[in-house]
Amino acid sequence: MTMPTAADNLKSxxxxxxxxxxxxxxxxxxxxxxxxxxxxxxxxxxxxQVKSELSESVQAGRSAAELGSEAAREQMDALMDKGRDLIDSASELIRERPLASFGIALAAGWVIAKLGRSSGE
Structure with a gap:
């Protein structure tokens, strides 16, 4: 039996x-x-997950737009009601005091005319 050499050990x-x-x-x-x-x-x-979140974001944006449109419509209706009330109030005042209303209208016309002339100069 031969002993392994250092080279054999190295190879191994x-x-x-x-x-x-x-x-x-x-x-x-x-x-x-x-x-x-x-x-x-x-x-x-x-x-x-990104697609899902983006889809939900779009849906929330659409809902917000619809709610914004509805809120604007409500505000417009409220303003129209106030305008109608103001016109009704003015009509009632004119019926109750026609001479005073005519005098106020005449004075307002005169003031507007004066302002119009002075701004043109």
């Missing part, structure tokens, strides 16, 4: 190191593939 140890390197490379490749698979799945899940 280098072979073992090479085997370990191959195993490490294989493990790293599998880890990268697994991570890529998981990352791909996470990316798909994230994309689905």
């Amino acid at each position: 140890t280098l072979g073992e190191a090479g085997d370990h390197l191959k195993s490490a490379a294989t493990a790293a490749t599998e880890a990268v593939r697994g991570a890529a698979g998981v990352a791909g799945e996470e990316l798909k899940a994230g994309r689905a």
Whole structure:
């Protein structure tokens, strides 16, 4: 029986190191593939979540626009009612005091005419 030489031991140890390197490379490749698979799945899940949130945002925006339109309509109706009340009130005042109303209208016309002449000069 011959004793292994230092060169034989070196070859054996280098072979073992090479085997370990191959195993490490294989493990790293599998880890990268697994991570890529998981990352791909996470990316798909994230994309689905983004689409869902954007869709809900659009729906909320549409609801807000509808509510804004409804609120504007309510305000317009309230202003129209106030305008009608003001016209009714003015009509009633004119019926009750026609001479005073005529005098006020005449004075207002005169003031407007004076303002119109003075701004033209």
